[in-house]
Amino acid sequence: MTLALGPRFAAPAADAFVFDPDRAVEGRRDFVPRYGDDGWSLLALTQNPSQTDDVIRWRWFPEVFREPFRYASWTLINYPMPDRDVALRGAAMRSKLSVGRITRTVSDWSMFAQWLDERGIKQLSLVTAGDLSDYSHHLDKVRGLARNTATSHLIALSRLHYYGRLYLPGTDRLVTPPWVTEGMDDYLPAASPLGENVTEPIAPATMGPLLVWALRFVEEYADDILAAFGEHRRLVEIAEGLKGPFKKGSGRRLVTYLEQLEAAGRPVPALVRDTKISTPGVFLAGLTGTPAVRVHQVMNYPRWKAYKVQNPGRCLLDTPVTAKLGGKPWHGPFDFHDVPGVLKHLVTACFIVLGYLTGMRTGEILALENGCCPDPQGPPEAARRHLIYARQFKVARDDDGNHQSAGVVREAPWVAVPQVVTAVRVLEQLGRHGLLFAIEVHEPLQPERRSGRSLAIATMSNRIESFIEWVNTHALDRGRQAEAIPGDPHGRVGTGRFRRTLAWHIARRPGGLVALAVQYGHMRTLISEGYGSRSRGGIHDLLDFETARNVAEHLSEVHEAIQDGEGISGPAARRLINAAAQEHHRFGGLITSVRQARDLLADPTLNVFENKEAFLFCNYDRAKALCHPGRNAKSEAPSLDRCKVNCANIARTDAHAHQLREAADDLGRQAVSGLVPEPLADRLRERAQVLNELADQHDHDRVLAAAEADL
Structure with a gap:
């Protein structure tokens, strides 16, 4: 399918594709939405692995404006803004927008449409310059938006005006906004007293223990967790291979195993949730080579059902726990069902180490690939440093100045201190190829539309909070309350605050790292030298x-x-x-x-x-x-x-x-x-x-x- 070069003010048919499926990223053609759908996902247009799958919902718009803005959004997706307008309006305008910015623009339009509807204005061509001035005041005084957010809204309306002149019918054309001719400053809220930097650094009392625990996971506990995960995966693969029709007598090995437990008076592996005791089919299938369906049949025999209720036990793996915490094993024997959760915490710890000790943006971290940090070449006696070759997205532009969703490889790689290299190596052991944070590896049960992408930013943010909760519970159980991670006074740690926090600590702390100044004092020098030559996009x-x-x-x-x-x-x-x-x-x-x-x-x-x-x-x-x-x-x-x-x-x-x-x-x-x-x-x-x-x-x-x- 190829779209016409110039629309004639007629909306496409309801079953027409919103954009040419040939533009879709490989493997996502089936996700291209239809014009009449209640929601449009633009995920098929982006190659950024961490791009949020935001959906444009037409219920956002009052009914009277729904179809006009649906058509305007269709033109925004499929047609470039005229070069003359791009040239006249400066760097704030691009001929085409990224997927995220398209979604943001349409969302801004929906707020404007709701405001018009409340004022009784039912047609875009009836909007006056005075109305637009009033709307800018509404964004400031009523909505209380920050200056940058209000700027985004005004630019979205400027773009609606430009598109209307060429692509939209007369009834849907917006008058020239006053800020286009007079400048935006008089139509925006006052600048924040904090200037460009409104993101709060993570409090030292929070960041110190958080980094200590993340490094413990990466440097000390990783081998134990990976060994447990390897055994977990082995048992799951055995159970998967036993699916299908089973032969007569296939439950004999399980019965023999249960008889041995009974003779020794040992508990039978079970799943205990509150007062409910159930059979761990996959675990027993992998352990005894018995099909899972047969496992459940055998465990429902009166003899074994009663024994399970009277002697329930945990599904413990036989992998060793070698790392210590305070002279004692840091963790007890791993339970089969707990391993995926502990593995998530290890992956989260790797993200924290990468985020704080490199200063990369979140999207750059989630786009890292296996092999991004090769071992340095040269004689052993030479001064060698590991470098990370990453893609950047914020400043990725093509020759026309438009956003490149796949990003571009940084001209200068990041310097990687040893702890960062260790985190990368841990992630490489899990995935072997592709993205370090690939969704197929770390969230295999996610919907198919996530295939080929990384963990979502929101998912990683939630995982950090879960990591903190797990650490605090673990510290309490081990009698090490002093090592718990206190809450940050500014709320959730999130994913985007590590970069700002790193700069804060480098600037303010001898050695550069709170709580680790002595152990990792060399990081300050390495990181500062690495960033010194990275003023662009760094x-x-x-x-x-x-x-x-x-x-x-x-x-x-x-x-x-x-x-x-x-x-x-x-x-x-x-x-x-x-x-x-x-x-x-x-x-x-x-x-x-x-x-x-x-x-x-x-x-x-x-x-x-x-x-x-x-x-x-x-x-x-x-x-x-x-x-x-x-x-x-x-x-x-x-x-x-x-x-x-x-x-x-x-x-x-x-x-x-x-x-x-x-x-x-x-x-x-x-x-x-x-x-x-x-x-x-x-x-x-x-x-x-x-x-x-x-x-x-x-x-x-x-x-x-x-x-x-x-x-």
Whole structure:
């Protein structure tokens, strides 16, 4: 089927395809909707494996507008916007939209149609520019939409206007929206005070334990889980192979097995759910080589039925549990029916490790394929790093600037730290080929229309919540409540917050990772270097933003302390005082855009970083820094995990001196507690003395900060 080059304002027949089936992705031709269907799925048009299967529902529209917008949507799917309109309207317009954006546009149209119906306007050609202005006000004041969301709605109406001029009948043509000629700014809500970054990072108290447990699954528990899953799969395959007519005497092996259990007084495997006890047909079929149908027949014999009720037991696998938690096995023997659930948690843990320790977008992770992280080539003595070759979707455009649903391979691969490589290898063992998160592997009972795709983003988000719930229950059962994962104050962890959280921790934590700074301190260097050259489509802007916001907050706090008469000491004391004053006058402690972030970071006098582990501020000057012995290297940030007490970039506040004394007192209490060996107690006392000496030096050298600020 080939659609006509130009519609003549006549809707297709109800049984006509919504779009040419030849455009459908291979294997999805049968999913192409018909024009008269109550809902249109556009899944057959996209090659993005994680694209949501959203369906356009015509019940969204008031009846009077249903057919006009059905036809408008058909033209949106099948015809490009004229080049002249694309050229005139700038980057916000594309000649063709992605599947997700088409669905979003039609959804925006439905809200507009409902608003028109409520106002008594029953025809698009009767809408005035004043009505459109009122609608923009409605989006802001009544609906309370964020600026970006409101922008999406206005662009959708602009597109309806452009399509109407060429493709729609006169009664369905929308007047030129006022924002097309006057600009959008006056028709949008005020910009958010948080600028471009409204996604909240995951709280450190949540992210730390979450990452610890995810790494435990990936690095320690994976072998046990994979072995149990292998045995589970073996038993299932045996049971599947026994389906069909069975021969006489096929239940003999099961009876022999049951007689052995009875003689030894051992329980019979059973499924116990609340008060209901049932027969585990697949498990016993795989275990004894008896067809499942025959298993149920034998287990219904009065003798074995009574024995099952009196002695029900679990369906335990004989695979070993080798990993430890607190010196004890981390898990008891695996139950056949629990293995799929534990395997889901392992896959979720792999996603968490990939999401947090790479900074990839969710869609990029779900589109990873087996073989995406090959072992590096070269001699063993050479410095070798694993790289991940991934596809990106957000900026994937063809030569005409239109979205490419299959994505494009990133020009620069992601740097993979060892923990990420381990997660990839675990997923590769499960799938062997295709997508790492393939739906056929991880949700084999999903509908056929999901075939060839990855787990859905919503599914993975739900799995993360299930993972947290399982961990907290497990920690409680093991008497390790202190290791539970607390809830995040901003709600669900989701899938899209890991990227922002990574940037937050790299910018604000010595070593770069909360709760793992010592064990995995090298990640900060690797990740930062990897992202440093990935400003396009990477995480570089987020790193800039979080670093600048961190600097601005610290300098603002120092400025307030200076005004309150707090003292400053150290070789860089005057530089810190001047930097705090400059930041206050230029930014006021608030960074709201990437441009502001870059302006702040470009000023060497404002490169001030707090090291809470060493109780100091680093007023970073590369020429004076002792954390980089080779100071000719191109290092634009300090290594806060290598601060030296004699560095010329150090400055301390009265608050730091107070923290030094508190830390010294705490070490002193530990030394005299009698709970530590004497050699360790001696080292604690020595460290406490050093901290007290640093605090005394601050008191001796501190300058009158308020007086210095007035110079």
